[in-house]
Amino acid sequence: MTKQVKPVLQAKILLVEDDEDDYIITRSHLEELTSFDSHLTWVTNSVEGLQKLTEGNFDVCLLDYQLGAETGLSLLKQAVESGISTPIIMLTGQPDKQLDLQALEYGAADFLVKSELSEARFARAIRYALSRREFELERLNRLRLEADNRSKDRFLAHLSHELRTPLSSILGYTELLLESNHTEDARPELNIILNNGKHLLSLLNDILDLSKITANKLELRPEPTSLRHLILDIYTLLKVTAIDNGLELTFNSLTPLPVLITVDGTRLRQVLINLIYNAIKFTDAGSITVDLWTQQDAAKEMLMFRITDTGVGIPQRQLKDIFAPFTQIEDYLTRKKGGAGLGLAISAELIQRMGGRIDVASEEGKGSVFTFSLDPGDITDTQRKPLSLEPSLNNNGGAHSKLALTGEVLIVDDLADLRKLSAHWIQATGASVDFAVNGAEAIAKVKHKIASGSYYDLILMDLHMPGMGGREATVAIRETGYQYPVVALTAAMAKGIRQQLTALGFNDVLSKPITKNQLYRALRCYLTGNSALTDNSAADSLPLHFLVVEDDTEAAQLMQILLESLGVKTTLAHSAEECMRELALLHRFDRILLDLGLPDSDGLQLIERIEHNYPDNIVIVVSGHEHDIAASGSAIVQQSLLKPITKQALNSLVLTCR
Structure with a gap:
């Protein structure tokens, strides 16, 4: 049986000692320590000692208490105050309990009496000091990493705001033009602008999702979800894209499917859109088929999805890498397709977090097959039906095509384009609008209203504005006695922000880029009036x-x-x-x-x-x-x-x- 040999510890040691005899004795002690491979550096005064410690190249410092006319305690104090992390062991010629306590209070790792030194005592002190240094380095690295993560989060929040703000104008005004009666000749070009704007928004969301996954901050929210509604939404969204590309998109249920499953519907929708959109993007002719079925896997019944396309396929050598972030297929046929290479990586991570796994099979020139599973919750006693993509005739709760509202809304935003866009949507409901370009102007307008005996029925407050931002402005507005709703507008929808803003006096928060549906939901909640169908007879029938x-x-x-x-x-x-x-x-x-x-x-x-x-x-x-x-x-x-x-x-x- 081979005898195990303990590893020899490497140690760079600084000795601050003004007596050459003591230097020689200390060096001899170190040479006798077979468990250490030590490299000793000797200096004779506190000035040189502090300079060497500042350079940060040592694992341990042995510091003599008596350095000529001064004591080593002054050097110890300076080192600690300077943030030097090297552990310092104090050496003295005579035992002194009071001195021992004082040195430890100043930050010394240990206190040794030269005359009482033994190999075991010396070795134990150095080993402890090395362990303490390692712990301190780990702590500093952890603090540095946390600071880096905070910086990254701040950067991403800023990036999100800077990108979402112009996207709000791009998407909003394009939808506005498409709804008008004066742009028939430009509709194809406007649809291109709208689709590319939405694509930019999806890339931004992918980057933020990947950041959350990396930081382990992405949370799933499983809820009872109608599988048919989810699939119908995706089919309705992507069938137009498929038709525009000359492709056939079909969905099939290979077994009866549970009517309700328990998943994070938003994330499942994201995965399916990613995979199906990729299939459309990399298929020039033919079809995309999505099959769904349930399958018993060990003790759990899983929900299965298979997306099959007749596209360009993926080279075998690259199959193992396609779920890695920032990876794209470097093929001359697919370079033109674009993208950040994040969708598959995010999808794979989301599928794993939903209790499933994803696999891919592909052949160049013939197409690809992506198969994934997920945990649908307990579906043992759940009603099951074949998949039907026929539009439901059920009452949808009285979906309203037109809002008839009254009241005045103050829009506070430093960007004129977004003020104008929001105003157009609000005025279409019958409500009136007023504007402020920053927090200070908003406060002044609210005070003027109160002084005249009137009020705004709703304030839409952008959080990020030059001068005074929305947070400070809202606190000040609440201090005037204003009790009506204030809704925050922000691109940085971080975890916990709703609770933070509620504490400041906000009633709600809308994420940028704001859609008309988002805005109308808020208007329905906070303004008086009726949500009514344009056709009153239809309203009476529902x-x-x-x-x-x-x-x-x-x-x-x-x-x-x-x-x-x-x-x-x-x-x-x-x-x-x-x-x-x-x-x-x-x-x-x-x-x-x-x-x-x-x-x-x-x-x-x-x-x-x-x-x-x-x-x-x-x-x-x-x-x-x-x-x-x-x-x-x-x-x-x-x-x-x-x-x-x-x-x-x-x-x-x-x-x-x-």
Whole structure:
């Protein structure tokens, strides 16, 4: 049996000692330490000692207490105050407990008496000092890494803002032109601008997602999700792109599919769009086929996806690298396709986090097949149906094509283009607008309104402006006594920002680039008026549809009877999970009446889940005590009803929805 040999430690040691005899004795001690391979440097005074320590090339410093007319304590103190991390062992000729304590208080790693030195004692002190240095270096590296990560996060937040701001103008004005009646001849060119602007936005989102993955900050939010709705959304989105490229896009279910699955629908949609769009991009002729089925995998039933294309294919030598970040296929046929090479890397990471895996098979000139699995949650008792991509005829909760609103909105943004774009959308609803170019001007305008006895019904406040930003301005506006809604506009949607802004006095936050749907959701929540279909007869033909979330069966049934007597179709849910399942199937109700005391979830947490996944809904809180709507920090909570609920209260609510 081979005897294990302990590794010899390498140690660069600085000796600060003014006595040559003591230098020789110390060197002899070090030479006798067989467990160390030490390199000794000797200096005779504190000035040279501090200079050497500042250079930072030593693992340990042995410092004599008595250096001529001064003591080593002064050098020890200077070294610690200068941030020198090299551990220092104090040496003295006589034992002195008070001196020992003083040296340790000043920051010495150890205290040794020269006359009592033994090989074991000396070795232990140096070994401890080396361990302490290693720990200190690890701590400094960790602090440096954390500082670097904070710098990177700040840079990405700044980059996000700088890119999203011009994209807001590009996308918004292009959509505005496409909606007008004066640009028929330019529609193809405008669609190109719009599609390329959306492509730039998707690249920006990919970069931010990869940064979150790298920093382990990307969070999944699994919720009950309608698989059919998700697939129908993707098919509707991508079929036009496929047709424009002369390709056929088909979806097939190889087995009956669960009606509801529990996944992060936003991230699954992102993965499928990435893979299908790639297939379209790298296919010049033929088809893209997406197959779905369920498959038993060990003890778990998994949901499977297979995307098959008839495109250019991928060289075998590059298959192992395609899921690495920033990797693209370097083929003369595909260089023209562009992209940042992030989509597949992000998709692979998301699939892994959703409990699955992804594989690829490909042949140059014949096409590629991407197959991936994911955990759909417990689907044992879930209803199953073949996939149908026919548009649903079900009531969608009264989708409204036109808003009729009243009130005045103050738009605070330093960019004239974005002020003009937002104003056009707002004025189309019937509301009026006013403008401020920075926080200081916004404060002045609010004060002027208050002095004249009037107010703005809503303030849209950009957070990042020269001079005074939106945060400081909103705090100052709240101090004037202004109690109406303030909505933040920002490109930097970091984790926890909604809670931070709520604490400052904001009611909601919208991410840039702002879409018309986002803006109209906020206007519906905060301005008075009606959301009505342009055709009033059509509006009359569609009954209102409410979702009542109440765990008390008798109370829920009573509310259903009262609402249906008022002509309102009513769906009941007795828990948070039932609520999310109903929303997964229908997506939007005219109102959600939500009891805060549910058996499986805190009501406020459920509101947050609804807002994240189905933000076009409006929630009416039903509670046994007064609920502070502003304190909830949610944009979708419009009002509260106090139990017991009367028919008169419900009738008033119904009238505001018609």
